[in-house]
Amino acid sequence: MMFRPFRVWAATVAAVLSLSSVASCYPQLQAEFSKRQIGCRNLKDSYDYIVIGGGQSGLVVANRLSEDPDATVLIVEYGYFDDRPMVLQPQSATSYPRQDLFNVTSVPQKGLGGSRQAVYAACVVGGGSTINGMMLNRGAADDYDNWEKLNNPGWGFNDLLPYFVKSTRFDAPAPQLQKEFNITWNESSYGSDGPIHVSYAPFQWPGVKIQYQGLVEAGAEPQLDGADGHAYGVFWYTVRTVHPILVAGQELTNQQSAVDNATVTRSYARNQYYDPVANRENLQILTGWRVNDITFDENKHATGIRMQKRGTEAGAQVITVKSKKEIVLTAGALHSPQVLQRSGIGPAALLEKAKIDVVVDLPGVGSNLQDHAVSGFSYRYTTDVEPNPTTTQAQNKTFAEWVQKEWKENRSGPMSQTTGNTAGLLPLKVVSPDRWEEIVAAYRAQNAADFLPGTYTAEQVRGYEAQRAILSDSMTRTDNAVVELPIQGTGSGALVLTKEVSRGTVLLDPADIYADPVLDYQTFVNPVDAAIAVENVRFARRLQQTPSVRALGPVEQVPGANVTSDEALLAVVRSSSGSSTAHISGTCAMMPREYGGVVDSELRVYGVGGLSVADSSIQPLIPGAHICATVYAVAEKAADLIKARHR
Template identity: 50%
Template sequence: MSRINLLLVLLALSYASYGTYLGRDELVQRQIDPGALKSAYDYIVVGGGQSGLVIANRLSEDPTKTVLVVEYGTFDNNPGQVEPSSAKNYPPMDLFNVTSVPQRALGNRTTTVYAAAVIGGGSTINGMFFERGSAEDYDNWEKLGNAGWGFSGLLPYFKKSTTFNTPIDPAVVADANITCDASVYGTDGPIQATYPPWVWPGTKIQFKAFNEVGVLTQFEAAGGKSYNAYWVPSNVDPSGRRSYARNEYFDPAQSRPNLSLLVNYRVNEVLFSSTKHAHSVRIQARGTANGAPTITVSANTEIVLCAGWLHTPHILQRSGVGPKALLTAAGIPVISDLPGVGSNLQDHAPIFIQFAYTTDVFPNPSSLQTNATFAAWAEQQWTQLREGPLSLTTGNSVGAIPLTTMNPTGYQAIISKALAQTPATYLPKAYTAEQLAGFIEQRKLLTASYGSSTNGIFEVPFEGSASAALCLEKPMSRGTVTLNTTDRYAEPSIDFNTNINPVDVDLTISAARFYRTWMAAPSMQQLGPTELSPGTNVTTDAQLSTWVSSGMGSSTAHSCCTAAMMPQNLGGVVSPDLLVHGVTGLSVGDISVIPLIPATHTCATVYAIAEKAADLIKARAAHAGF
């Protein structure tokens, strides 16, 4: 069979399966009416997002165990949402309508909040950039008291969740020198990953320029070497469509009679016995007012919170698990005084640095808008062959630059500044002594990463364009998610505290200066780079600091860490087995358990966390005789 015929067959099969995916009875057969709810299930998974669907799939593999998933959102059945173009599209219907409080270090601007409200969660609307952090990122989790959560402990779950497919166009691989090691990926996992069959010519020049300024190219990053410059696969299937939690974990399992999904319902609270055992959830139809009828459903074995970085801590707080002072102010009886619930919020704060190429190579990313002939060719390549520029998601290459490379003469001064700080000065006022101790342990690890040549501090995604987002990967600042004490069911207050610690500004200035160095590399000169923003007249640290304050955002949709996996005496919320401190029968299996944000897009990491969580839950039940 010719290569073109093979592609057409794959395309036809994809469309045939997608028709079922969109509109047939199979789609809704596991969406239950609230009137059909059982009084009890073995497991209740709170949240049908990315992690919730993984855990529900794995728990329901045992036909003797009943699993209920309760999700606030519903399905996004727009065919375009699985196309590569959706990588830069965040449909409002799939998001919670929330914004941050004014950010004091960003000129009191409110900033965008990304929290998914859709089946599949963030995997439904993300950029399909499928990378992992470096080994040091996960080893730092283990150093915070979490045995088994280092890179070696997580690698089997990275692999379990993934199938790596050989790139479909060997000519592109050879021309761009895309290197990869399939052995660090899985061979039969649900999530499909591969390299898109297109590379902008300018990307190859950018790789060479990185090499000229001390950023080497990794042969393969996913095996624990996600630093310097490297190629990144996309989580797409062989036909180039989004491979995500909904179509790879939920759809194949939806016909299981022991798996039920209830959409458009909010979990108000987890209910506890007098011995602090989580036994039920109280749920309410989405959009109904406070005081509307609720339904209580019991869990025979365990309740698993997978409501994400925003609503996992919110549900805990509403349930009486959280900071005592906050709960008392809201009139909520305290079940477990855990000050860390809703604290430790971290994200990758971005700022856009703008250059232009005066002698750019052709074609380049802007050619899709400026050259009608090329745009028509690109459309033909995609519709007929599933190839060409429209096969790209958010790109396929990235620099994760160590601070020692960005600022070789000044990185030690930044480390010294961080270690000399009185930590409480820049932390939320409500931090307790335990939380302060936990942050000090985190700071030791962060500053070690700042001095490491094998850990990225800033991300520079690149795909041939002159401009890029500089993303702070390892912030020193910490934010909060706090319930509204006068209306506990209203959306919580979100304060990223972006750049509240001046060390983060120093890091961002280092990144901006390094970007200029990269643009000045010999290979770049054939493209004629000229600086637009912050501008060549912005040279001093004070001027760059003003630019940072006026232009930085708070989030790249990687928010995490608000129910951190750390010891309770360090302000942690869950133990290494993911059980919530101070209660029984309740665990957390989502992105909120991360203690320190890794220097990577978080999608692949969440799959690994959820796969490991499922194994922990199963083992716990087996040990207890369930």
């Protein structure tokens, strides 16, 4: 997803990166993207597995479960297929069609001056992988090892790495691009025949090299690759776009891909996990239907689902479908907790208020909400290198013509880019060498309950205290980061908070349980988040004053050179930051039940049988990365766990 600070440069680039020619670029795709789905009349009475949600994780799980020809699998998805060719175009990374998103905003955020914040939740087959920024980086090894430290055996980085590898297929950059920009990677961290193509855009702005060196000069440690667990310092990371470069018909990449080498296309759950297996007789998908709730027998074993056609009024026909083995909930961090709550699994007080019979009092359902809050900065470069993103203004006709020609003839140039390939992921000691100890000490000394949602029980507070012990340790390390700073050769950028300590909630509306849930990010409610955000802004200033970046002649625009005191910077951060980078996570947390957890390390929902969760909501701590790669790995591992217990 694109976040607010990126719009500064994205809007400029969009002036010449027109989508008008997209359909002509992919004439074959209209036929290939025919909808393969069933209507309600074609439903069977029962299936071995029912997957609730045909988003990113749901398509992965359904693909793997249906590998057994004797196992029947049904996917039920509220959204629809999006067959528009522009979905595949790289520049769709900064364009998010409303039709593919739920229309949800948060409650007013008291930590952000009372502003309501956008909630980026996909409503389309393929989920977030269909409409996101295509970044496919992974967190540091410490991020996933922290999951295991919360009593989740088998979920450390070394346990997840095989699934990161399994889900990917690496496409190396062209040799001349690799040499010019010193692009490095660890080939063993990627697969050679996995579904999702990962790669580097065939065009990079020359200013990226300068900013990369500036990050090194500011204290960031260069890494060979972030995908091998070294997601800290500064490094090149992959995006999910297949991008062979063709010059006069000659391929310049060592590509292992079944994708047409004349195209540059989004590689995502729809076209890599679902389309290749859509004709399996044991796999069916039903779109445009809402799962109302999950049914249970007297032993609290999940027996099926009740669902209703999208857009129908209360009292419309409700259809029941039975499950013979397991129901897998993959409706995302926004709606997975809501489906559980509607099914009688959640905080008892909330369910009783909504007049829902309590099946299991599980207070953690809908709590532990995390995202990556984002602040920003903007500089005008007075002696910038050419070309640069600002060069693409509409009045530069020559450059605009070159952009279009390069795209049409070679599938290269700025139109082949998504949201960049380079970032600094900076430990707190690098961001704030003078204040990091003070910040960590303040965090450890807090009375945790003072900054948690009022709905938290004593068990949930204990669980958060366990998280705090782990997070505060990570803040002292040099191999984990508190901020992501993507670089794109432009003076504007984002400061993404990767170790958010505030916690929010996603709870159904007792007045209308079928309306979208009530979401409260609680952004910056914990003052430690705001303090780190202020230090991030100060680091951005130091970056601009490194010898390399200073040569570009930076002049500060946002927040403004006159904004210097702690109080003034804090006011700017609270008034201009965003709650989300479309990475909502954690609302059905994988933690012990006595810590307020919702699923165990096998992803089974506590207190019932035959029901599991396998999407971003299970992440107990959000990793310091765009979560798409992690969602693929979790879903791949979930499928293996599910198959193993029904073998």
